[in-house]
Amino acid sequence: MTSLPYFDADEIRSALPYTTAIAAITAGLRSGVDPECDSPRLFSAAPGGEFLLMPAQGSEFSGVKALTVAPQNPARNLAKIQGVYILYSSDTLAPVAVLEGASLTAIRTPAVTLTAVSHLAAAAPGLTPQAPLVLVYGAGVQAAGHIRAARAVFPAARFAVIGRSPERVTALCAEFPKLDIADYGAMPETAVSAADIILCTTSACAPLFDGSLVRETAIVAAVGTHGRDLREVDDVLVRRSDVVVEGRASAARENGNLATALTEADWAAPTAPRNLRELVSGEVTRRTGRPALYTGVGMSWEDLICAAAVFSAAEQSTRR
Structure with missing residues (x-):
């Protein structure tokens, strides 16, 4: 596997202003995304907190967000939520990008x-x-x-x-x-x-x-x-x-x-x-x-739409 592109917090914020994210979510819902078909979130115990896995699938891209939730971190001036989003091609199921997870959540x-x-x-x-x-x-x-x-x-x-x-x-x-x-x-x-x-x-x-x-x-x-x-x-x-x-x-x-x-x-x-x-x-x-x-409580399809929007924006920029 060749190295995967990684989008850090600054790159995600640049590629995904709120107007873009709202438009992408609206377009996804209007073009067939059904929240009732979304995969349940998966929780598992972690030291001092829990792991949270959020898989989702779509016609072009699929993905999974892997986060940790550490309730005691804010008192230590550390982030409560940390993790990554892995974006896959739905055609080949090969990973195509990794995104910083907390900033993606903070926007979506x-x-x-x-x-x-x-x-x-x-x-x-x-x-x-x-x-x-x-x-x-x-x-x-x-x-x-x-x-x-x-x-x-x-x-x-x-x-x-x-x-x-x-x-x-x-x-x-x-x-x-x-x-x-x-x-x-x-x-x-x-x-x-x-x-x-x-x-x-x-x-x-x-x-x-x-x-x-x-x-x-x-x-x-x-x-x-x-x-x-x-x-x-x-x-x-x-x-x-x-x-x-x-x-x-x-x-x-x-x-x-x-x-x-x-x-x-x-x-x-x-x-x-x-x-x-x-x-x-x-x-x-x-x-x-x-x-x-x-x-709302947060659902996996939302992260997939936003992660795909970041990756697609980068792809379009590369083609120019």
């Missing part, structure tokens, strides 16, 4: 979220203002990524943030000196009641706010937690919202935000939450007087 998660949010806004014309107030829960890597992705979709958006650590909130706001991000840590109920879009990017184990406070016209995206025993929103919000998930099978299996509000019968019913492919295809109708809730 906000890109998927804003794909959902933008289409939920489009499903109810006039409800989301051109300059929405976007409230971000969290102050880490994903919070910063979601702010950047939201700016790509809603250029005139105003931003507020709520985080557990005042120091991290200050550092997050400093990353965006031109945005004048408001720190609403002292007035969370006021912020929730006023927000047009709420982006939850935390590792919370309990709901972040009272779901009854969310405006009827608002869009909430809860994407920070993974596992049926962890959640960012309460059953009140789930039950009063039009709910969209990445994939029904994955959400029923792993999504704690929905674990107590939806039963097995609910998932099997015709009224079960719609998935991202159905949302992007225009099959979701928002009901009057209900907020919209998108909640």
